[in-house]
Amino acid sequence: MNNEGVSLRAFDRTRIFRGFMLTPGAIVTLVLVLFALFLVVFLSVRVNDDSLLGAGVSLQNFVTIFTEPLYGLVVLRSLTIAGLVTLATVVAAYPVAYYLAFHAGPRRSLILFLVTLPFWTSYLLRVFAWKIVLAYNGVLNSVLMLTGLSAEPSTLFLNTPAAVVLTLAHAYAPFAILPIFVALETIPKSLMEAASDLGARPFTTFRRVILPNSMPGVLSAAVVVFVPTVGDYVTPAMIGGPTSTMIGSLVQAQFGKANDWPFGAALAVMVMLVILAVVLIVRQADRLFGSRT
Amino acid sequence: MATDALLRLDSVSKHFSGGIVGLNNINLSIAEGEFLSLLGPSGCGKTTTLRVIAGFEAPTEGEIRLDGKDITPLRAFDRPVNTVFQDYALFPHMSVAENVGFGLSLRKIAASERRKRVAAALDMVGLADKINQRVQALSGGQRQRVALARAIICEPRVLLLDEPLSALDAHLREQMQVELKRLQRELGTTFVMVTHDQTEALSISDRIVVMNKAAIEQIASPSVLYDRPATAFVAGFIGTSNLLKVRLVSRDASVLRFAAGTLSLDVPSNGNTDLQPGDGATLGVRPEDILVSYERAEGSVGASVESVVFHGRSLRVHLLTEDKDSLTADIPRQAEPAAMATGEHIFVSLRPGASCPILPS
Amino acid sequence: MATDALLRLDSVSKHFSGGIVGLNNINLSIAEGEFLSLLGPSGCGKTTTLRVIAGFEAPTEGEIRLDGKDITPLRAFDRPVNTVFQDYALFPHMSVAENVGFGLSLRKIAASERRKRVAAALDMVGLADKINQRVQALSGGQRQRVALARAIICEPRVLLLDEPLSALDAHLREQMQVELKRLQRELGTTFVMVTHDQTEALSISDRIVVMNKAAIEQIASPSVLYDRPATAFVAGFIGTSNLLKVRLVSRDASVLRFAAGTLSLDVPSNGNTDLQPGDGATLGVRPEDILVSYERAEGSVGASVESVVFHGRSLRVHLLTEDKDSLTADIPRQAEPAAMATGEHIFVSLRPGASCPILPS
Amino acid sequence: MSRRNIKTAGSGWLRWYVGLYLVFLYLPVALIPLFSFNDSVQAAFPLKGFTLAWYETLIGNETLIGALITSLSIGLAAAAIATLCGITIAYMDTQVRSSVARLISGIARLPILIPGVVVGISLLILVNLLGFGPSRLAIVLGHVLVCLPTTVIIMRGRFASIPRSIPEAAEDLGAGEMIVFRRVMLPLALPAIGSSFMLAFLTSFDEFIVAFFLAGTQPTLPLYIWSQLRFPKSLPTVMALGTAILVVSIIIAGCAELLRQRGLSRSMSSRA
Amino acid sequence: ADKLTYFTWSGYELPDFHKAFDAAHPDSIDISVFGDDDDAFTKVKAGFRPDVAHPCYDKIARWNKEGLLQPIETARIKNWDSIFPVFRNLLDIQAGDGKVWMVPWDWGNTSILYRTDLVKDPEKSWNLLWDKQYAGRIATIDAVHDTPVVAALLAGVSPFDMTPEQLDKVADKLREQRPLVSAYTTDMTSVEQSLASGQLVAAMTWNASAVALKKQGVPVEFMKPKEGMLTWACGFVMLKDAKNIDLAYDFINSRLEAESGKALIENYGYGASTTSAFAAVPQDELENLQLPSDPETMLKSTVFTGPMKQNDDLAKMFEKVKAGG
C-alpha cells in the first residue's frame, strides 16, 4: 500500500516533469511557429487587394509562380548560391571544428572564443568591411597589384555572386563550426584507435570513421547555414549585385515595394517546400550512406 | 639484443598524468609465432602494455622493437599489429560485415575476396547469421566476437587481444580458444593476449607474463609457472594456492618434510633447495592437494569447516586449522566425506606426492 | 500464484523490431532473498531478461510481478531494483565517488553518511584509493567494480547483475563472489545475476536458470542442475559433458550397465529410469569421470589422443575412440600416464561410481 | 603529455589551417578598428591620419547606449528562452519520444524555413492581437522563433549521441526523469548548451529584419547601426562603435576565461 | 504623460528639426525610424501605429487607400501659409474642407552623380546610366519612383500614367540597363564610398550625396539631364488612430519653424518646404548646395515624382527585371 503511494507520487512527478519540459516548447511552437506558418500559408492562397489579409481564395499565385520561368530561375540561383555557401562554409569550418575537438587541448576555449568574437560586431558592419576588402581600391586589389598578380584593379570582386558566397561563408562560420565541434567531441577516442589499429592512415580514419560519425553535426551545420541563406536578401542586396538576386529578395519585395503580400506568401511557401524537399533528400541520402543520424 | 625476438619491450615505462604509474620498467621479448598471455590483477597494467605495443600510448621511457627495428615512433597504423579491444570499439555506423571488412578494405582487397573472408571470419566466431545486422543490436558476447573477427581478418604479424573472450560462456570460450590456437598455428601469427582467466592462460599460452602493480612478476611457460612460481604473488595468483608458513623438519634424497604446526607436509624435493632442517619457508599448497577426513591420521591437523561452495565437480571448502591457518581445499564430490557442512570438524593432510612450490620466505 | 515469490515473470515475451525474438514466453518466479543466476550462451536473452525486470524494455507480452503486484507498467526508477550494467554505463562526467554516491544522493542521505557509505562500498570492491579519480582513467576491471559498488550501495530489494565480474581475474573474482554472497545474506537482497561462468553460477547461486535461444531450458539448484540436467543442452552447457549415445545392456538393483560400442559404462541407477535393456539413451559423461590407461581393461575402449591442453591441476585431453566417438577427458596431472602426448594410443574407461546424467534421447 | 605523439602528429598543417582561417575571420573585422581611427569619412586606403574624433561622437550618445542595452537584453533573453526551448524540445524528442514531443520538435525546426519578413509581419500581427504590440518583448519572441531551429538541431544531435545506457543507469538508481535530466543528461550536454546559447545570442544580436518590424520606439543595435549606415558620414562613427563592442567583448570574455581557467586548473589537478 | 510616436526616415529624427517641440514638451517624443518608405508602409500596414509618420508624396495614395491616415486641419498648422504653394497645393494631399493628408516638409532632387575625371564630358542625359562603356561601374536607385521613372522618361512614356504596352516598353528599357548595373541600391553610404574609390563612375543619387562628396574633394558633378532631374517631396501624416493629436500638431508646427528648415538645408542639402527656412539660410550657402530659393522655377525644368497610377504594377515589373526576368 505504502509502496503504491510512493510510486503514484513518482508517477505524478514524472507527469509534472514532462509537462514542465513540454511547456516552453509547446508554447513557442504552437503559438509562435504555428501562427507564423498558418499566416503565410493562409496568405498564399488569398488574392491581393492591398489589404492586410487579401481577399477570396485562389491558387492564382502558385499558377503565376509555376508558369513564369523567372521564379524557377531565381529559386535555382538561390539554391546554387546557398549550396555553394553551405559547401564553402562547412568545408572550411570542418577542419577548425576538428582541431577544436581533437587537437586544441588547453587552447580549446580560447580558440572557441576567437572564432565567435568577430560576430559580436554588427553584420552590416562586417559586410561593409568586406566591401572594403573587395572594392576597386580595396585590400584584395591592392595585394594583387603589389604582388604583381594583376596590373590594374579589378571591379569584378564586388557585386558578384562570388562576393556573396565569400561574405556568407564568413558570416556563418560559427554556425558551422559549433555543431560540427559538438558532434566530433562525442566520438569515442577508441573508434579512432581501432581504425588506426586496423591500418587506417589518419586521412582514411577521418574519411571512414570520423566523418561518418560526425555526419549528424555536419548535417546540422549544413541545415543551419543552407536554409537561412536560401532566403537571405540583405547580403545579395548589399554585396552581390543584380546577378545575385535571390528568392529572398523577391519575397521581401512583394511584402514591401510591390505590396502584394499574398504573392509574397505564395513565393515563401514555395521556397519552404523546395528547401524542405532538399533537406529531406539530403537526409535520406545520408541514411542510405549508413549514417546514424 | 636477442635476435630471435620478434617483439621486444626494452625498459618501457608509462606514467600517466597525476603521477599514476601505468607501467614500470617492463622488459619483454616475444618470439615469432609465440602465444603470450598477460595475466594479472585488475589495474596492473595489462591493457596499458597492449596499448603501448599497438601504438596508442607513447611510452614515457624505453623503446619497442619489432624485428629488431625500433618502432616506438611509429604510429599505430604503421605497425603490423592488430588489436581486439577490451571495450570492443566497434564502429557504430557500420554493419557487422562492414566492421569486420574494414581492415581488408584498406588493403585494397577485391570486394569478392573480401566478402569471402568476412563470411569466413564471421563463421569462425559463430556469427554468420548476424552479418548484416547493426552492431547496436548485438548482445555483449556477439559484439566481442565481432571485434575478434575484425582484428583477426587482417592477419597481422602480432595480434593483441585484450580479454577477447571475457563475455563468452565456458563452452563458446573453449571453442574460441581452440579456434584462436588453430589460427595462430596456421598463420604463424604472434599472439599477445590479456586474460583474467588463469585456466585460459595456462591452456592456450606458450608463455605467460604475470604482472603486478605495473611491473612483471614472472615470465614462464604455463607448467613452469604452475609448478615453480617465482614469487608468492604468482603462486597465489595462478593456483589459488594456500600460502603456508612452514619449517623444514627433515630431508632425505627425494622428500622434504615440512611442518606447519601439527600439520606435516612431505614434498618431493626435485633436487630443489638448499634448505636445512629448522629453516623457515613458504609453501604453496593447492586446494586440490589438500585431503580431508573424519579421522585423525599421522601428520594431519584438525580443522573446522568455515564454508562449503559447490563448484560442480568438486566442493571448495574453506577451513580454519587448529593452528589458525586458513586453508582452501577442493574436495572431489565423489570423495568422502561427501556432504561436508559448515561447522563440521575434520582432519586435514597433504596429498602424498603433491608437488608444492617452495617460495622464498 | 505462488505467494512466496518476490519476483515473478509471467509468460514474458520480448520481440525486437526486425522480427528478432529476444525472449520467448519466460516464466520465472524468484523468492525473497534468493540468489538466482542466469546462464546461457551468448545472445540467448540474458541481458534482455534483466532489462525487462529493471524496466528498460517493456515486454511485448506477459507481466512482471513484484510482491504479487504487477509492476509491468512501472518505470525503472519506481522499481526497487538496481542493475550492474554489462557495459558499466558509468557517468562520464562524474568522479568515482560521485558515480557510486549517485543513488544515495537521490535518497536524501546526509553528506557525511553518504561519504561513509561510498568509502565503504569502494573499500569492498578494492578501489578505496581511486575515490576521486575520473572514471575514464580507470582500467576495465576497475570500471566494472565501480559499477558494482554503485548498484550495491542502494541496497535494493532486487539487485540485477549483468556479468558483474567478467572483467576480473579469478582471485579478485572469488573474493568479490564471497563479498556478494555475504552482502546478499546480510541485506536479504534478492540477486539475479547473469554470468557466463559456469563455476561461478554453480558456486554462488541458490538456483540457476539455464537459457537457450530466448527460452528457459531448466531452472534448478546447482547440484540438481549438475547431476540431473533436464536436457542434453543443459548437460553440455554446464559440465562440458561428453554426450554419448549408449544402449542399456543390463540392469540390477543399483547399477545400470550401458554400452557405447566396446566401451561399457556402469552408472548408479539412483532408482532412476524405466529404461529396459536394449533401449537407447544419451549419457552425459563428465571429463573428470573418464579414466585413461595404457593397458586395456575390461569394458574399456581404445582411443587416440587428439590434443592435450594444460589446465593447471589437470590436463584436458581430447580423444577419438575406436568407435569414432569424440571424448573430452580431464586427467589429473598426478595420475598416470602423466605426460600424455598427441597421437598416443590409450584406453578409456568410465570411473567406477561416476554418476552420469541419463538424458532423453 | 601522455598521448602526445599520437594526438598531435599530423596536426601541423591543421594548426596552420586554423591560423589561416582565423586570418580569414579577422581580415574584414580588423579593418573596422583600423578605419575607426582614420581621419576620413571614406573607409578606403590610403589611410589619412589618426583621430579619436569618431569615438568622441560615441560618448554620451544615449540612443546608441540605449540600443546597445536593448540588444544585449534582447539577445540574452532570446538566447536563454531559445536554448531552454531547444533543450527541452530536443530532450523530449530524443529521450521521452512521445508523439507530441516529436511533433513539437518537428514544428520547432520549421521557422528556419520562414523568410524573415514573414516572421516579422506575422509576429507583428500576433503581438498586436495579444495586446502588447511592437516592443522589446515582441522582438524577444521574434528572435526566439528565429533561433529555435538552431538550438533544437544542436541539442538533438547532442542528446542523441549519449549512449542509452547512461540515462538508464541513472533511472535504475532511482532517479526520476527530472533527476536523470538535471544531474546526468544536462551536464553531459553542457558543451552543446553553450554552443546553442552562443549561436542564438549571436543570431539575435545581429538580427535585423524581424527586429525592424517588431521594434517599437526602442531600436536594437543592428537597427541603430543600419540607420546610421544610411548616412555616409556616420560610417566612421559606426566603425568606432563596432570597435568598442569588440574591445568590451574581448575584455568580458577574457575575464570569464581567466576565471574559468583558474577554476579549471583546480579541478584539473586530479585529472588525466 | 503620453508621448508622441514619430515614425520617420532614419536621419530625420534629429532634435535639431523640432527644437520648439522639445522645449514645450520635454522628453515627450518616441521615435522609430525606417530606411525606405516601402518598408515603413509594410510595417504600418502590419499594425505598427505611430501618431505621426513621414512618408513621401508619391506614397500618400497608397497609405490612404489602406485607410491609414486621418486628415490634418490646416487651420491648426501655424505656418501653413509659409509653405511654398507648389507643395501646399499638391493634388494628392488635398482632403477637402481645409484639411490635408500630408504636411510637406522636405524636398530634393535625384540625378546622376558622376566622376568628372572618369567620365569625360558626358552628354547631359540620363542615358549615361545606359552607356555600355561604363558597364559594371554604374549604380542606380532601387525604388519605383526613381529608376523606373527615368526609364519611362527615356522610353518616351509618361511615368505617372501608362498603358500596359507602355509599361512593357519601360520594362524593356530597364532590361537593357540591368547588365550594366553593378548595384540597385538605396544605400548611399556604399554608393558614395564606391564613387569615391572609383569602383563606380556614375550613379543615380540624391543631391545630398553630391554635396557630401564635393566637400570631401572627390571630383564629382551632379548632372542636370536634359530630360530633367527628378524632384521629390515628403511630409508629415497623422495616423488614423493617433492617440496624441495635440502633440502631433505641436510637433508638425515645430517642424515648420524656420530654424527647423534651416537645419535641414544646412545638414543635408535638401530643401525645406517653407519660404521662411530659405530666407534664414545665407544665399551663398544655398548656391553651394545648388538649391534654388524658389522650387517653383526649378520644378519647371525637373520632373516631380508624384503618385504613379501604376505604382504597384511598375514595382512588380521592376522587381522581376532586377531578378533577371
Ligand SMILES: Nc1ncnc2c1ncn2[C@@H]1O[C@H](COP(=O)(O)OP(=O)(O)OP(=O)(O)O)[C@@H](O)[C@H]1O
Ligand atoms: N535492440 C535490439 N534490437 C534487435 N535485436 C536485439 C536488440 N537487443 C538485443 N537483440 C538481440 O536479442 C538477442 C538477445 O540479446 P541479449 O543481449 O539478451 O543476449 P545475452 O544473453 O545477454 O548475450 P551475451 O551473453 O552475449 O551478452 C541477441 O540475438 C541480440 O542480437
Ligand SMILES: Nc1ncnc2c1ncn2[C@@H]1O[C@H](COP(=O)(O)OP(=O)(O)OP(=O)(O)O)[C@@H](O)[C@H]1O
Ligand atoms: N588515461 C589514464 N590516466 C590515468 N590513469 C590511467 C589511465 N589509463 C589507465 N590508468 C591507470 O593505470 C593502471 C593500469 O591500467 P590498465 O588499463 O593497464 O589496467 P589492466 O591491467 O588492463 O586492468 P583490467 O584488468 O582491470 O582491465 C590503472 O590503475 C588505471 O587506473
Ligand SMILES: NCCCCNCCCN
Ligand atoms: N535619407 C534620404 C531621404 C531621401 C528621400 N527619398 C526620396 C524618395 C522620393 N519619393
Ligand SMILES: [Mg+2]
Ligand atoms: Mg584492461
Ligand SMILES: [Mg+2]
Ligand atoms: Mg548480455
